[in-house]
Structure formats: structure tokens, C-alpha cells
Amino acid sequence: MRAVVPREAVGGSAERTEISRIPVITTVVVSALYVVGLLLGDRVRFEVIGVWLGIGAEVAAVAVCVCAVLRTRLTQWQVVFGGAAVTAYTVGDVYYLSTLQGQQAHAVISAADVAYFAFYPLMLGALAVTVRKLKGVTWPLLLDSLVGALAAASLMAMILAPVLRSGAGGGTTFEMIVVVIYPVLDLLLITAVGGLLASRGLDLGPRWLLLVLGLVLFAAADIAFALGVQDYVVGSAVDTGWILGIAAIALWIDGVARGGVSFRHQDRGLPAVTMLMVSTTAAVAVLIIGCQMPIAPLAQVLAALTLLLAAVPLLFRNRMLVTLATTDELTKLPNRRGLVTDLRGRLGGRHSGALFFLDLDRFKDVNDALGHSVGDALLVQVSERFARPLRPNDLFARLGGDEFAVFLDGLSREEALVVAQRLQAELTEPIQIGTASIKISVSIGIALTPENGTDISLLMRKADIAMFRAKSTRSGHHLYSSMDDDGGARKLRTLQELRAALVEGQFELHYQPKVNLPDDGVTSVEALVRWNHPLLGQLPPTSFLPLAEEAGLMPQLSTLVLEAAVGQVSRWHADGLTISVAVNLSGSCIQPDLPRQILALLEQHGTPPQRLMLEITEDMLMADPVHSAKILARLRNAGIQISIDDFGTGYSSLAYLRDLPADELKLDRSFITAMRTDPRAGGLVGSIIDLAHSLDLRVVAEGVDNAETLVELRALGCDLAQGFHFAKPLPAAKVAPWITKHALPATATSLLG
Incomplete structure (x- = not known):
């Protein structure tokens, strides 16, 4: 057998990351031919051909395992142990057939049983490697598997007791014990797999059903062999369980090698208590049957041990639940x-x-x-x-x-x-x-x-x-x-309410029109957030934005405002109202990932980038002008407009103004308010407007509350203005009627390009 597979399977595999699927296809095809031949029976002399088809399927399964081991380069021990188990069993079959010498079958046991028995510890090793990855739940899992094994053993002892008593055609007691042990070992593997599937934390790979199927076929064949050992001949239907079982396990190993064993949060296998319920139910059934009719005392003892041991995992589970309830999952510290x-x-x-x-x-x-x-x-x-x-x-x-x-x-x-x-x-x-x-x-x-x-x-x-x-x-x-309790407790309470407001969506946007002074058109509005406090009513941004910034909540709040504003612009556009919206951003939001987030939001709503303007305060920009300029440049290159808010209140503004990627300067309201009483304020505003125009920037005056200031701003060449003289911030539903009523028909989208 070794001359058949490894040299071809190994050739060049160390340098290739993907090994041929030929062994997998061969295993499936030969196994299918074996089943077809079994169904056809004597018409193709299955007793002869089937033997070689069966051994061919097993050898192909070994090739699959060898390829899987080479693919993982000995890094996945469950693949190594599983492949060794399949190989050991196949070696046993090859030896069994080569030593028949014309007989229909060996005596009850033979030297091949050494290889057959090696299959079980190797498969358990594959599962044990997987169990080791489930830190903290290994012992409960092992106990669950042991309970299942005892329940299976009690059933086997009851079913196969007649075999032991009859001696099965003259076999010795030792031989009969060996025959009975195989189904028990099969069920031990099945219960171990069931424990892993119910562990809620580990996935046995994309083909875990093949592993279960393979072990079930093994168990069925071993039970059939034990019940009819004296009638067994090579090539009978009993062989089907072993051959197809080996093929299924090999295909599972191939799936693990390709996909790996991974941790998961949700089961796609069994509920956590399924195996324990099945095991205890089986044990109770054995005891009930024992009360109604004579059965092997060993079966009753094993059933009683099953129920006794089943209580132990419950204690572990209770302890584990207490631990999980008081432990942080990420850091393993107390919560x-x-x-x-x-x-x-x-x-x-x-x-x-x-x-x-x-x-x-x-x-x-x-x-x-x-x-x-x-x-x-x-x-x-x-x-x-x-x-x-x-x-x-x-x-x-x-x-x-x-x-x-x-x-x-x-x-x-x-x-x-x-x-x-x-x-x-x-x-x-x-x-x-x-x-x-x-x-x-x-x-x-x-x-x-x-x-x-x-x-x-x-x-x-x-x-x-x-x-x-x-x-x-x-x-x-x-x-x-x-001294901290005075304002500290109040701040803490407000902060808790603010966090709850973010979760519950207690914020609403109002929009203040920005009027184009040359033609009184309205092409843009500024989004201003309001907090609909459940007890205090609607709160202005000045009452909570400083606290949100202080507590690090501004990125979360800004995301909420951006989503609402972009969604509203999209709805206005669908209704035929073509305006852009300006959104204020905190300096803490100017992060490298900001352009990607905003562009994804615009794409989600089908909104052109030109419909969005970001207003960033001058002092925030000056805190890190180089960092801010890089991010704002990416936004502006994507078509999003940039406005420098509260201009004139920061430091070193003129030194950086030339290098900042901006479309608009927004004069701080303190300059506009002072124009009515201080002639120098008007001169300063005029100088800033001229400077901005020389840099190809628009100028917006905010806080325009009277007609006199508006007249002076027009004379100074200011581009846009907003304030109570035009309109207070309006709910979204009132923006379109206001624009229809107050804006001239000639409102163009010149600012949008």
C-alpha cells in the first residue's frame, strides 16, 4: 500500500500550496462503484470484485489523508492523528486479506485486530487535540463524553449479551469480549464527537456530518458483525459499513485540512444538552427493561453509573455559569x-x-x-x-x-x-x-x-x-x-442621559437656510442638532455638545447627524428640491477613516458628494493643521465641500489659510454682531472678505439678525448669510415651504457647480 500512494502524493507537494483533488475524487468514485456493485450482487460476482473495490476505496482514502497532512505541513494535529487512524485501519484490512489463503474469513480475531484497535486511540487523539482548544470547558466536555460512553456501553451490554453467553460458534470468551468491545469503542467516538458539536464554541469543519456518518457506519457494521460473527464472510454487506465509514472519515479530514477547525459563536450542530439527555434516557431505558425482563447485570451496572456520573457535569455547568456570569470574556478579568x-x-x-x-x-x-x-x-x-x-x-x-x-x-x-x-x-x-x-x-x-x-x-x-x-x-x-458632588453628580447624570439618548435616538435635526446675497437664492442649509430630552424638552446644542466632546461621544453623535442629514438631502432631492446640507464636525472626528465612512454613506443614499458640506471650526483645524489638511484634502478631492467655521477666533489662521483645502470661510458671529456698534468691525469683516476672495473662497456671515447688518454685508461683497433675520433653524418638513415662499424663482445651483 505504501508503494501505491505516498510517492505520487508527495511528489512536488512541499512546493505547492494546493494539492490535486484526484485522491478525493477517486475515493468518492470507487466507493460509489462499491455500493453499486453491492446492489447488483451476483450479476457481477460482487463477492470477488467487491473485495478489491473495497480495498481500493480504503487505499484512496489513505491517499486523501496523506495529501491532507502534506497540505497542512504537520501543523494541524487533528489531521495527522485522523490520517494515521485511517491508515492504520487500512493496513489492518490489507493484512487481513493478504493472509486469508483461500478462506472466507479468519477466526474471530487475528493479528489484523492490532491495527483495527489502533484506529480508536488515534481518532480519540484527533478529537483530544480539538478539545484542548476549548480552554475552560475541557473537563465538562470530557465528562459529557464519558457519560455518553457509559450509556452506550450499557446498551451494548444488553444487546450483545447473548453473543457472550452463546460463545458465538465456539469462540473463546476473550474473543467474544474483543468482538463486543468494537461497538462500544465506536459509540465512545460518537459521543466524543457529539460533545464537541454541543460545546458551543468549536466547529469540527465544513464536513462534520461526514465524520458522524462514518462513525455511525462503523458502529452499525461492528454491531452486525458481533451479532452474526459465525456467519461472517469477506465481501458481505457488513463490510460496507467499514469501507464507507473509512471513506467518509477521510473526506472529513480533507475538509478540516482545507478549511481548518475554527471557533464560532453559534452552533450549527447540536444543542448543548442533547447528548446528556440522550445518554440519560438510554440509561433509564436499560434500567426499566431490566425490571421487566432478565438482562445482563453488567448492562444494569453501567446504566446506573451513567445516571450517577450524569450529575457531575451539571455541577461543572453550574460552576461554569457562575464563572461566566462574573468574568469578562475578553480579558478574563472579573466583570x-x-x-x-x-x-x-x-x-x-x-x-x-x-x-x-x-x-x-x-x-x-x-x-x-x-x-x-x-x-x-x-x-x-x-x-x-x-x-x-x-x-x-x-x-x-x-x-x-x-x-x-x-x-x-x-x-x-x-x-x-x-x-x-x-x-x-x-x-x-x-x-x-x-x-x-x-x-x-x-x-x-x-x-x-x-x-x-x-x-x-x-x-x-x-x-x-x-x-x-x-x-x-x-x-x-x-x-x-x-466639592465634586455639586456639578460632578449633575454632569454624570447628564452624561448617562446623553448616552441613553444616543442609543434611543432622541436627537433631531433642524435646518437653517444659508441665503445667497447677490440674488437671495437658497442653495444650502446648515444642519443643527437638537436633543428631545424626555423631561426637559428640546435642548439646544450648546447645552450638551461640550459635554459630549468632553466625554468622547462626539464621533458617535456626529455619525448620527451625518446619517440623518445625508438621508434628508436624498429625500429632498427625490422631491425635486436641489440643495446641499452643511454638517458641523468636531475635531475628534477628523480621523483617517473619515473619508471612507462618508463616501460609503453618500453611496448608500445615492447622494452626490457635492450635496454635502463639512464645517470644521478653526481652532480644531489649528490644533493639528497638517493632519487635518491631509484628511480634508481627500474629502475635497472626492467632491465634498469644506467650510472653516468660526473663522477669526483661532490663532495663526492666516499662516495656514493658504494650505487648508477649503471652499468657504464662515465668519464668527462675534464679528457680525459688533458691526452695528463698532466701525472697525466692519472694516475687519471687509478685509477678511477680500482676503478670502483672493484665495477663491466664499464667505458666509452667520448671526445676521437685522436688515442694517445685511445691507452692510452686501456692500462689502459677502457671498452668503444666515441668521434670524432670514429664518430660525427649521424642522425638515418646513424647509421646502420656506424656500418656496422666500426664495426667488431664479435660485440656481451655482454654488454646487
Whole structure:
């Protein structure tokens, strides 16, 4: 057999990544011919031809396994063990046939049984390698499989007891035990596979049904052989189970080699309790039958052991459920529930301690720019760094998202501040995730016990307030004091409401028209967000945007505003209203991935890029002009308009104005308001307008609230204006009627090109 397969299968395979599928096709074709020959029977003298077709199918299956091992280059041990099992069984069959010497069958057992028995530990090895990857649930899985094996053994003992008693045609007791052991081993493998399929975490490959089918065929053939051992001859229908079983297992091995064994979140196999239910039901059935009629005592003993052992996995499951309920899946640290559980025994009386709340700064930017997989890897490494300065008995938990908590016993105020500095220092060096080097910082809030309370909820709330104060002041860490409760608690409550509003969609956009001063046409509106607070009513952006920026929620809020604005422009366009919309963006949103996100949004709604304008405040642009200019240039090259908002309030504006990719300057309302009382303000506005026009930029005046200012702006050559003199921000439904009523028929789309 070795001369038939390996030399051809190996030739050149080390240099090729894809090996021929010929062995797979050969296995399927020869197995199909074998089945056809069996169905035709004597018409093609199947007793002779079928033997060689069967051995041919097995040899082809070995070739499939050899190719699979070569493809994986010995890196997947389940493929190696599985291939060795198929090979061992085939060697046994080849030896069996070569030593028949004209007989129809050997005695009950022969030397070939050594190879046959080797099949089972090798297959168990393949499954054991897979089980090792299921960290934390290995023992429950093994217990489930053992329960299934005992139940199967009790059934076999009851069914095959007559074979043992009769001696099956003169066979010795040892021979009969060997015959009976095969079906038991088959069912042991089947229960092990069932345990893996029910493990809710591992996939046995795209062809796992072939593995189950192969083992079931093996079990059926072994049971049929045991019940009719004295009548068995080579080439009978019993051989079909073994031959097709070997072929099916080989095809499963090929599927694993091609697709790998992967972890998954949802089963496509069996429910987790299926195997345990089947096993216990079988054991109960054996005991009930034993009460009604005589059966082998061994069957009753095995059934009783099955029920006894079935209780053990339930204990493991209960323990595992408790562990899962109190453990963070990503970092394996205690979660919020686990922290509260552990804190209960450490608070009370005059026992001193310090609770730290740690929140990573701008973690959402990492997720948005590099993806959630990088964010998860970052959280794992951050947790490992935070654990370095902690003692073995200190509590360390992940509360969720990018928030962690630490509780240390017996710390004074000064010692708590030292620990906070050590935790901050752990993030001094950048964290390497693949090719990305990420620099991140942390804000830490500290609450002391018993000074700040001994109640868990109260202490956690105060640590949260302190953390929020550390983040808002950018101090790195903050120790809670009674002074924080005044505004801190209110801010914390508002922040919680703001987060809920983002989830529940409590925001609404209003639109303020931007009037083209030369012809009074309206070609654009500015989107302004409003918060429909469930208790306080509609809130203006000034009441919540600073808090959202402070808490790192602006990217999420800006995404919501962009989606709503682009969707509305698309609907207006469908209704025949051709206008563009301007959306304000925070500096924290200017990330490398922003152009891709916006273009994908425009494509989703079928909106031309020219219909969208992004307004970025001057001070945000000046914070990192080089970085901002690169991203804005990509947006502008894609056709999206760029406006510099609040122009004139920042620093070094003129030095960078020439290099910033912009279409429009938007004068800060402070200049426009001052024009009525300060002649110098009018001169300054005129100078900015001339400068902008020399750079081919449009100028928008915001905050135009009276006719006198409008007249002066027209005289100075201002391009557009918006303010209460024209209209307050309008709900989306009122924009079209307002434009129809106030804009001249000649409104063109000159600004859109």
C-alpha cells in the first residue's frame, strides 16, 4: 500500500500550496462503484470484485489523508492523528486479506485486530487535540463524553449479551469480549464527537456530518458483525459499513485540512444538552427493561453509573455559569458583577481601602480608525499593563467598554495617589498591535473607604464622579471630594442621559437656510442638532455638545447627524428640491477613516458628494493643521465641500489659510454682531472678505439678525448669510415651504457647480 500512494502524493507537494483533488475524487468514485456493485450482487460476482473495490476505496482514502497532512505541513494535529487512524485501519484490512489463503474469513480475531484497535486511540487523539482548544470547558466536555460512553456501553451490554453467553460458534470468551468491545469503542467516538458539536464554541469543519456518518457506519457494521460473527464472510454487506465509514472519515479530514477547525459563536450542530439527555434516557431505558425482563447485570451496572456520573457535569455547568456570569470574556478579568461580589466582603466597619475607576482616553478613536479587533487587542494589553503594579490580593476588574476598576485594601490617601501615578505610568510607552504603535492615556477616579462611604453603590458612584472630573480637567487622576458632588453628580447624570439618548435616538435635526446675497437664492442649509430630552424638552446644542466632546461621544453623535442629514438631502432631492446640507464636525472626528465612512454613506443614499458640506471650526483645524489638511484634502478631492467655521477666533489662521483645502470661510458671529456698534468691525469683516476672495473662497456671515447688518454685508461683497433675520433653524418638513415662499424663482445651483 505504501508503494501505491505516498510517492505520487508527495511528489512536488512541499512546493505547492494546493494539492490535486484526484485522491478525493477517486475515493468518492470507487466507493460509489462499491455500493453499486453491492446492489447488483451476483450479476457481477460482487463477492470477488467487491473485495478489491473495497480495498481500493480504503487505499484512496489513505491517499486523501496523506495529501491532507502534506497540505497542512504537520501543523494541524487533528489531521495527522485522523490520517494515521485511517491508515492504520487500512493496513489492518490489507493484512487481513493478504493472509486469508483461500478462506472466507479468519477466526474471530487475528493479528489484523492490532491495527483495527489502533484506529480508536488515534481518532480519540484527533478529537483530544480539538478539545484542548476549548480552554475552560475541557473537563465538562470530557465528562459529557464519558457519560455518553457509559450509556452506550450499557446498551451494548444488553444487546450483545447473548453473543457472550452463546460463545458465538465456539469462540473463546476473550474473543467474544474483543468482538463486543468494537461497538462500544465506536459509540465512545460518537459521543466524543457529539460533545464537541454541543460545546458551543468549536466547529469540527465544513464536513462534520461526514465524520458522524462514518462513525455511525462503523458502529452499525461492528454491531452486525458481533451479532452474526459465525456467519461472517469477506465481501458481505457488513463490510460496507467499514469501507464507507473509512471513506467518509477521510473526506472529513480533507475538509478540516482545507478549511481548518475554527471557533464560532453559534452552533450549527447540536444543542448543548442533547447528548446528556440522550445518554440519560438510554440509561433509564436499560434500567426499566431490566425490571421487566432478565438482562445482563453488567448492562444494569453501567446504566446506573451513567445516571450517577450524569450529575457531575451539571455541577461543572453550574460552576461554569457562575464563572461566566462574573468574568469578562475578553480579558478574563472579573466583570462589574464579579467586582461587586468580591467587594461585599471587603467593605464595612473602619476597614480602609481605595476604589479606582479607570477610563481610557479617546479609545473610540482607536476603534473607529483601526477597527474593533485592534481595539480588543489593545484592551487585553492595557489590562496586562495595569495588572503589573498590583498585588495578588488586589481586585482588578473590567467594567465594560474601555472602563476598568481596581480596589486595594489598606491604602491611605497618599498611597492611593501613588498607585494612581503608577497605573498612569504603565501607559507611558506605546502599545504595539501588529504594525500599529498606539499611544493611549487613562483618566483615573479614586474614592476612599470609609471616608467616602462603605456602601458599594455609593462608593462606585463617587469613584465614577472622580473619574469624570479627571477626564474633564485632563489631570490624569482625581481623588473624590465633597466639592465634586455639586456639578460632578449633575454632569454624570447628564452624561448617562446623553448616552441613553444616543442609543434611543432622541436627537433631531433642524435646518437653517444659508441665503445667497447677490440674488437671495437658497442653495444650502446648515444642519443643527437638537436633543428631545424626555423631561426637559428640546435642548439646544450648546447645552450638551461640550459635554459630549468632553466625554468622547462626539464621533458617535456626529455619525448620527451625518446619517440623518445625508438621508434628508436624498429625500429632498427625490422631491425635486436641489440643495446641499452643511454638517458641523468636531475635531475628534477628523480621523483617517473619515473619508471612507462618508463616501460609503453618500453611496448608500445615492447622494452626490457635492450635496454635502463639512464645517470644521478653526481652532480644531489649528490644533493639528497638517493632519487635518491631509484628511480634508481627500474629502475635497472626492467632491465634498469644506467650510472653516468660526473663522477669526483661532490663532495663526492666516499662516495656514493658504494650505487648508477649503471652499468657504464662515465668519464668527462675534464679528457680525459688533458691526452695528463698532466701525472697525466692519472694516475687519471687509478685509477678511477680500482676503478670502483672493484665495477663491466664499464667505458666509452667520448671526445676521437685522436688515442694517445685511445691507452692510452686501456692500462689502459677502457671498452668503444666515441668521434670524432670514429664518430660525427649521424642522425638515418646513424647509421646502420656506424656500418656496422666500426664495426667488431664479435660485440656481451655482454654488454646487
